[in-house]
Amino acid sequence: MSRLIALTRETLAAKIDELEYSPAGHIDARTVAGSALVAGWSDCTGSDLVKGRYRGVCVSFSDIILTHEGHNTDSYIPYTVTDFRGVFIIMSLPRSVSPGVSVLSKGLLGDPRLLKTPYPEFNRYYGVKTEGNDAEKQIITPEFASALVNRKKDGGSELKMAFSGSFAYIAAENKTNLFEDGNGSDEELGKRLARELEFVTEIMDALIDKTRLFAPVKY
Numbered sequence: 001m002s003r004l005i006a007l008t009r010e011t012l013a014a015k016i017d018e019l020e021y022s023p024a025g026h027i028d029a030r031t032v033a034g035s036a037l038v039a040g041w042s043d044c045t046g047s048d049l050v051k052g053r054y055r056g057v058c059v060s061f062s063d064i065i066l067t068h069e070g071h072n073t074d075s076y077i078p079y080t081v082t083d084f085r086g087v088f089i090i091m092s093l094p095r096s097v098s099p100g101v102s103v104l105s106k107g108l109l110g111d112p113r114l115l116k117t118p119y120p121e122f123n124r125y126y127g128v129k130t131e132g133n134d135a136e137k138q139i140i141t142p143e144f145a146s147a148l149v150n151r152k153k154d155g156g157s158e159l160k161m162a163f164s165g166s167f168a169y170i171a172a173e174n175k176t177n178l179f180e181d182g183n184g185s186d187e188e189l190g191k192r193l194a195r196e197l198e199f200v201t202e203i204m205d206a207l208i209d210k211t212r213l214f215a216p217v218k219y
Helices: 003-013 029-035 120-125 142-153 186-210
Strands: 017-022 043-054 057-071 078-105 126-130 159-173
Touching (some): 003 043, 029 159, 078 186, 120 126, 120 142, 142 186, 159 186
Antiparallel strands (some): 017 043, 043 057, 078 126
């Protein structure tokens, strides 16, 4: 086992229970397509597939790169267009969301028919799509709206989220692949791997702590 894989497993095991880690694996194209978070792509590649339980929630995540082939109008020489590069996260929900709800950055939405939430600052940066009347209230709480706004103001990467049935799907743009090797000591590499994992866990923490999706069911 290489130094990188050993340190990555150690870093992940500190946060992820029942860990399964596949350095060469990634979230499959069918799942990504089903989330409808990114349009226009035809090829899906990736790496560093992680599965397990985070804070009691079943999760999967990996790097993915979504691309399609473009053509120069003058020379007809094909070239690769990157539609998305980042981390794709799947979280199992304790209760079903129906009908589905999508939360996307405003700049990524071309549809003017967006749901207005009670949070004006949130509405400046994000849009919500749903066919229902109440499903979004489980998600867009004051705390979650504030967290997303603060992330935007702090220069955080673009987020696209879809909540459908028993799953949440999150696509977080990231210019750097997770868990890549590098120079330096084991300690230095371990610290970098921990920071990269934190990029993912902070997003999952926001959903667990600041939405109503994971709150205990009241009878």
